[in-house]
Amino acid sequence: MILVNGHPADTVDARDRGLAYGDGVFRTLRTQAGRPLWWRDHYAKLAADCAALMLACPDEAELHTEVCQVAEAGEGVVKIMLTRGAGARGYAPPQDQAAIRIVLSAPLPVYAQAGAPDAITARWCSLRLARQPRLAGIKHLNRLENVLARAEWSDPGIFEGLLCDDRGAVIGGVMSNLLIMKHGELFTPDLAECGVAGVARARLLRAAPRLGIPTHIGRLPPAAILAADEVMICNSVIGVRRVARLDDVTWPPAGWTAALNNALYENLD
Amino acid sequence: MILVNGHPADTVDARDRGLAYGDGVFRTLRTQAGRPLWWRDHYAKLAADCAALMLACPDEAELHTEVCQVAEAGEGVVKIMLTRGAGARGYAPPQDQAAIRIVLSAPLPVYAQAGAPDAITARWCSLRLARQPRLAGIKHLNRLENVLARAEWSDPGIFEGLLCDDRGAVIGGVMSNLLIMKHGELFTPDLAECGVAGVARARLLRAAPRLGIPTHIGRLPPAAILAADEVMICNSVIGVRRVARLDDVTWPPAGWTAALNNALYENLD
Numbered sequence: 001m002i003l004v005n006g007h008p009a010d011t012v013d014a015r016d017r018g019l020a021y022g023d024g025v026f027r028t029l030r031t032q033a034g035r036p037l038w039w040r041d042h043y044a045k046l047a048a049d050c051a052a053l054m055l056a057c058p059d060e061a062e063l064h065t066e067v068c069q070v071a072e073a074g075e076g077v078v079k080i081m082l083t084r085g086a087g088a089r090g091y092a093p094p095q096d097q098a099a100i101r102i103v104l105s106a107p108l109p110v111y112a113q114a115g116a117p118d119a120i121t122a123r124w125c126s127l128r129l130a131r132q133p134r135l136a137g138i139k140h141l142n143r144l145e146n147v148l149a150r151a152e153w154s155d156p157g158i159f160e161g162l163l164c165d166d167r168g169a170v171i172g173g174v175m176s177n178l179l180i181m182k183h184g185e186l187f188t189p190d191l192a193e194c195g196v197a198g199v200a201r202a203r204l205l206r207a208a209p210r211l212g213i214p215t216h217i218g219r220l221p222p223a224a225i226l227a228a229d230e231v232m233i234c235n236s237v238i239g240v241r242r243v244a245r246l247d248d249v250t251w252p253p254a255g256w257t258a259a260l261n262n263a264l265y266e267n268l269d
Numbered sequence: 270m271i272l273v274n275g276h277p278a279d280t281v282d283a284r285d286r287g288l289a290y291g292d293g294v295f296r297t298l299r300t301q302a303g304r305p306l307w308w309r310d311h312y313a314k315l316a317a318d319c320a321a322l323m324l325a326c327p328d329e330a331e332l333h334t335e336v337c338q339v340a341e342a343g344e345g346v347v348k349i350m351l352t353r354g355a356g357a358r359g360y361a362p363p364q365d366q367a368a369i370r371i372v373l374s375a376p377l378p379v380y381a382q383a384g385a386p387d388a389i390t391a392r393w394c395s396l397r398l399a400r401q402p403r404l405a406g407i408k409h410l411n412r413l414e415n416v417l418a419r420a421e422w423s424d425p426g427i428f429e430g431l432l433c434d435d436r437g438a439v440i441g442g443v444m445s446n447l448l449i450m451k452h453g454e455l456f457t458p459d460l461a462e463c464g465v466a467g468v469a470r471a472r473l474l475r476a477a478p479r480l481g482i483p484t485h486i487g488r489l490p491p492a493a494i495l496a497a498d499e500v501m502i503c504n505s506v507i508g509v510r511r512v513a514r515l516d517d518v519t520w521p522p523a524g525w526t527a528a529l530n531n532a533l534y535e536n537l538d
Contacts, residue, residue, distance in 0.1 A: 019410070021291070022412060092420065093416055130400055130463075141289065143411070194399075
């Protein structure tokens, strides 16, 4: 089911700036029994991303209602796209224009359902992410780098691709954030210049200290990943997954993934 | 008027990857008496941009027919957007999927009509373009940098903003390519790492040698712009315009703009 500005619809205006320029932001969140998980985090991130693009964020209650309205009965996924709407031709963003709300649901992917393996296989992508501090961290609609990176493999046995920036710093997965454990401490890449700062990553950074795990955000070269005790990816749909293989390198379980995944689902408001 | 895959429509599928990811390319071209100007160049660029994104480019004759169908009777503008269409959720591009064709017309903007001043005022933008060789030169639908740069000013007296990359090389205008004349030679920024390589620029690079003007593509620091004999911008809608003022710097006419603008409209096939 799809709601556009609260009304059932399958289409959007062909002149929408979301289509013309990718002028908007999005969220992909998990739903359970018709309600979104981690709503407070998702809405806060949406509001922050809107602010970064000078886009008026919709009212929280209105958006929550729409998410519940489209959500599948059992478990599912809801995607929220907010765009700057249709405007005059040209890049200049129209002033004081309410964002267009596109809220759509999808079944929970098989790989995110209960019983899916907690360990995955990843690969290095050859595409290098460009560094743009003005857009870094934001889950905006300009995602061609992700599309090109994901097009680098078709082997269904490979779940995720890892990306570096043009200086060789590891940034994260095509559709996930990256975390590593080393000597009992959690490290995740700094996303000040590129990448998407996801809600699952933010929740893990809040949860880890409660588990007695110190956290570090910084520059991680590929060698740091290879030397990790445990490598993990996370996002709002899959939670935390252990990377068991990265191209030719394999890791046995070091025991952190389940604890961190459980912590992710605790009430962290 | 708007045609979507050849049929009159005002909307596109809300699940289109052009909206979700900016997964597509576009062209903005001028029409005269219901026919596109510089069609051969525009189609060749569209095909090259599609190839760079592994997108199947529509048939030339079919697209030409659609452009003529939507074009205004007198002078006008037609925008072509090609997207990878609606697909399964996720970044992986579907295989062997025909591109969605969105062809829409608009009146010729006042600033592009006969009698509009041939000289314009520009400013430097503070946003720095990210360098992404995989996307450089392509007129793709990921245009948030242009939107943010254009949002830096609202003074209607300023026609264009000039952008540098993160290393300080001048790349071009928000909606145009940049050219300068110095000692009778034409220089334009190298677009191997960012920017859009427009059709008007390509035509000028072909036309200039016929006027006896040597051409150079390379790195231009801001100082090279300031030291130019004449600074110009170009695109398919406005042709060539002289930059008379750039923030506090002004240039008197050096006499190159009209000749280059005329050359742009010659048959250069």
